Amino acid sequence: MTVIVLSGPIGAGKSSLTSILSKYLGTEPFYESVDDNPVLPLFYADPKKYAFLLQVYFLNTRFHSIKAALTQGNNVLDRSIYEDALFFQMNADIGRATKEEVDTYYELLHNMMDELERMPKKSPDLLVHINVSYDTMIKRIKKRGRPYEQLSYDSTLEDYYKRLLRYYKPWYEKYDYSEKMVIDGDKYDFMAREEDREIVLNQIVDKLKSMGKLPMDWDKQTDIQIEA
Ligand SMILES: Nc1ncnc2c1ncn2[C@@H]1O[C@H](COP(=O)(O)OP(=O)(O)OP(=O)(O)O)[C@@H](O)[C@H]1O
């Protein structure tokens, strides 16, 4: 059984690659619910008021997904519990959480991570991190078009997104719950270009093979339908 988690900044392409990769490997995708998240638009409208509530919302849904993924078998998650603290710490650092909220959040997080430690399978097999520059991130956010994520919605989002990118580098370096690898999200347009898609999928398959997580004679699923 192989559990793969994706990571990367907003709009990096995690959901897109999750869909492609799960079809290619013939495994189950797990998507973070965004459009039916009732707190997300509230957060973008008033970040200081809703940062803690949003984080508890995400932490709860991420805990459910990682538990299900670790129990159910072969799957790919488009974002995992391991990025939760990165977001909350960044929001706390810019004054969007009280000391009590920070303390409560970390107690809750540690409690949840302790629960995962008790599971027969404790962590994923592989983290696939999508690296993107600020310009790519903004291009993709525009392309996807969620109104509250646009720079025109709130001019402070430029700083927020740039800061988020800065937090990812040390986060990735420190991450040690599983094997890990980076995909160059600036270089490869795995949505529109079939040859780029092949390169990215081969990078992941090679990594899985080197870890002994795919048989050497494993054969890919062909005919992947891409939904833009
Ligand atoms: N490598 C890529 N090349 C070109 N376009 C891409 C690429 N990856 C994603 N996109 C496009 O960028 C947009 C954002 O992608 P996606 O929703 O997969 O990002 P995400 O990382 O899951 O975002 P979020 O963190 O907000 O959930 C989509 O419109 C998608 O079609």
Ligand SMILES: Nc1nc(=O)c2ncn([C@H]3C[C@H](O)[C@@H](CO)O3)c2[nH]1
């Ligand atoms: N504050 C905050 N904490 C999180 O853990 C978190 N995870 C995702 N997001 C935001 C980014 C995208 O707008 C959108 C989809 O990823 O949700 C988050 N925001």
